[in-house]
Structure formats: structure tokens, C-alpha cells
Amino acid sequence: MPIRVVHIATGNVGALALRQLVTDPRFELAGLAVATPGKVGKDAGELAGLDVVTGITAVDDLDALLALEPDCAVYCAMGDTRPMEALEDCLKFLAAGVNVVGSAPVSFQYPWQVLPQKVIDRVQRAAVDGGASFFVTGVDPGFANDLIPFALASTCQRIEQVRCLEIADYATYDGATVMFDVMGFGKPLDEVPLLLLPGVLTIAWGSTLRQLAAGFGIELDEITESYEREPAPEAFDIAAGHVPKGGVAALRFEIVGRVGGHPAIVVEHVTRLRDDLRPDWARPAQEGGSYRVEITGEPSYTVDICPTSELGDHNHAAIVAAAGRIVNAIPDVVAAEPGLRTTADLPLGTGRGVFAVPVM
Numbered sequence: 001m002p003i004r005v006v007h008i009a010t011g012n013v014g015a016l017a018l019r020q021l022v023t024d025p026r027f028e029l030a031g032l033a034v035a036t037p038g039k040v041g042k043d044a045g046e047l048a049g050l051d052v053v054t055g056i057t058a059v060d061d062l063d064a065l066l067a068l069e070p071d072c073a074v075y076c077a078m079g080d081t082r083p084m085e086a087l088e089d090c091l092k093f094l095a096a097g098v099n100v101v102g103s104a105p106v107s108f109q110y111p112w113q114v115l116p117q118k119v120i121d122r123v124q125r126a127a128v129d130g131g132a133s134f135f136v137t138g139v140d141p142g143f144a145n146d147l148i149p150f151a152l153a154s155t156c157q158r159i160e161q162v163r164c165l166e167i168a169d170y171a172t173y174d175g176a177t178v179m180f181d182v183m184g185f186g187k188p189l190d191e192v193p194l195l196l197l198p199g200v201l202t203i204a205w206g207s208t209l210r211q212l213a214a215g216f217g218i219e220l221d222e223i224t225e226s227y228e229r230e231p232a233p234e235a236f237d238i239a240a241g242h243v244p245k246g247g248v249a250a251l252r253f254e255i256v257g258r259v260g261g262h263p264a265i266v267v268e269h270v271t272r273l274r275d276d277l278r279p280d281w282a283r284p285a286q287e288g289g290s291y292r293v294e295i296t297g298e299p300s301y302t303v304d305i306c307p308t309s310e311l312g313d314h315n316h317a318a319i320v321a322a323a324g325r326i327v328n329a330i331p332d333v334v335a336a337e338p339g340l341r342t343t344a345d346l347p348l349g350t351g352r353g354v355f356a357v358p359v360m
Contacts, residue, residue: 002028003334006065007074008089010034010047010058012175013103013138014076016323019048021074026331026353031065034058035077062092072099072330076323079104080182081194090134091123097130101137101326101333107203108136109146110211110342114203124340133336135329137343138322140166141208144291144305145267146343150215152293152301159297162212163266167282168289171273173315174239185240185273186247189229201225201255205267209257212265215344220257220264227253230278238273250277288314328354
């Protein structure tokens with residue numbers, strides 16, 4: 001019997017997650033909620049970019065979705081700029097006994113030692129009392145810096161450092177809020193955006209470092225963060241908008257988990273808006289962008305992950321991967337014990353249910 005699912009938000013990740021929910025026979029889409037007034041009343045098929053009519057029309061009322069008594073809610077609403085609102089949305093479903101799988105709030109990928117314990121306890125109580133499970137994931141934070149490092153580490157006799165990188169050209173990414181308001185692209189170098197305010201990088205990727213440390217059985221003494229930026233040599237346009245001369249056009253940051261002063265676990269992001277900027281920074285393994293996991297130890301590894309898509313470039317492929325990771329987790333999250341769940345708690349995802357033989 002298909003799992004009855006409701007879906008929240010149809011932005012970059014949400015629209016692609018919705019596409020799978022409509023087409024994957026493992027799921028029955030029961031309802032859809034959106035925040036953009038112009039999307040209300042539109043069919044889920046249209047909002048997913050599919051040439052189908054599902055009969056499920058978008059509403060702007062989460063209570064209407066709760067009334068449908070679904071098995072699971074897929075939550076893909078923006079959490080970067082509204083983390084508390086996103087958390088309250090998820091709590092509403094958990095308290096009602098509805099499992100939640102989503103991309104936000106991102107720190108709930110692994111919130112321990114990242115968020116205040118009272119916040120974690122509140123979510124845990126709501127989930128357990130409601131008999132529901134809560135799992136936040138994606139591709140980064142997520143698959144590329146939790147599941148992949150764990151898989152590689154399981155073959156090592158000794159590990160000295162694990163470094164997880166995203167190296168990408170974001171010129172084709174059209175999420176203006178993330179690009180300009182969160183990451184600060186196009187802004188003067190003397191303006192500090194949300195992402196680079198002290199402590200924000202640690203909140204955003206601290207969950208990754210803490211989860212890896214827990215899996216490796218080590219205690220991090222401290223987490224440090226740093227960044228550097230490069231201005232645009234001249235004005236140019238990207239998918240999200242305009243970048244003036246002198247505005248931020250490339251960004252590199254690191255979040256480092258240290259043990260006895262040693263950088264044991266490192267998350268590094270290199271984001272360019274033009275390929276010619278900062279050639280001295282890490283380069284992707286394929287044109288446009290890739291993920292990389294480096295393990296220093298015995299044996300050592302460098303593994304490049306190069307997502308591609310039939311429907312778009314490297315940025316589109318990465319978003320498809322994030323959506324797929326979320327949706328494919330639904331059966332395991334529904335079957336899990338109530339409470340906060342992480343990658344380490346769930347069975348190994350094997351792609352069950354998504355294999356398709358091409359039509360000849």
C-alpha cells in the first residue's frame with residue numbers, strides 16, 4: 001500500500017521532491033501546501049513541472065494538510081532565513097503523529113551540541129509523544145558529508161583527518177534569497193551577510209562535524225570557522241541577478257572540528273560565480289562543480305562525486321540529489337522508532353524502489 005504523503009513548499013528542492021512524489025508508486029500524494037500566493041490553487045503536477053493532472057491542488061494552510069491524516073510530511077520550505085518558523089511548522093506535524101522528512105531546519109540533521117538542549121528536548125518530546133519520527137537531510141549537509149565519509153572510513157585502519165568539500169560555480173543557481181541575502185554574493189566586501197555572521201557557519205555545518213565525530217567515536221574540543229571572499233573584477237549577470245563590480249563573486253569558507261588543536265574534521269566550500277576567479281582555490285573534478293571527500297590515514301582516499309542530470313547542469317543535478325535523498329528516506333523514517341532520527345539511525349539506503357530499465 002502506498003505511503004500517504006503531504007508536501008510543503010515548491011522551491012528549488014521542493015519542486016523536484018514533489019516531482020518524485022507524483023511519479024513514484026511507493027507514495028500517494030494526499031495534499032500540497034505553498035507559501036507563494038500565485039501558486040495557490042494550482043495542480044501539483046503543474047508545480048512539479050510535469051505534464052499530468054493529479055487532482056491535488058495547492059493550499060496555503062498547513063492545518064488543511066493535517067486534517068488529511070497523512071503518514072508523512074515532506075518539508076522543503078526555506079529554513080535558512082526563518083529557522084524558528086520552520087521548526088514550528090515541523091513541530092505541528094510531529095505533535096499530530098505525522099512523520100516528517102525534510103531539508104530544514106538544517107541543524108536537525110544532527111542537533112546535539114549544536115542547538116540548545118532545551119530546543120532538542122522539545123522536538124524529541126513532540127515526536128515521541130506523537131509517535132512520529134523526524135529526519136532532516138539533503139546532499140550537503142547530508143549525503144556528501146555524512147553517508148559517503150562513513151562508508152569510506154569503514155575501510156580504514158587509521159584516520160587522521162576527514163575533509164568534505166563542495167566546489168561549485170553557482171552562476172546558474174537561481175535562488176536569489178540564498179545567493180544574495182544568505183551568502184552575500186554581489187554585496188560589498190565590508191558587508192557581512194547572514195551566513196558569515198559569527199557562529200552561523202558553525203550552526204549550519206556543525207551538525208555535520210558533530211555527526212561525523214559521533215560516528216568516529218571522538219570528541220571535538222572546539223569548532224572554528226573562517227572565510228575569504230573575492231570581488232568581481234567587472235559587473236556581470238548570473239541566474240539569480242546582477243553582480244556589480246567590486247561585489248562578492250567568489251567565496252571560500254571552512255568549518256573545522258579540532259581534537260587537541262589538530263584539525264580532525266573539516267568542511268570546506270568553494271563557491272565561484274565565474275570559473276576564472278581564484279584559480280588557487282580547490283578546483284572541481286568536472287566542469288561546473290563536484291563534491292569531494294578526502295581522508296588522510298591508512299589507506300588515504302580522495303573521492304570525487306560528480307552529479308549530472310538529463311534536465312540541467314551540475315547545480316540542477318545537486319538539487320535533484322538532495323530531493324531524492326529526502327524522498328527516498330520516507331519509508332525508513334515511517335518505519336523508524338519515534339523521535340529525532342539521523343543518518344546513523346536509519347538503515348543503509350540502497351535505492352530500493354527507484355530502479356528503472358530504460359525503454360529501448
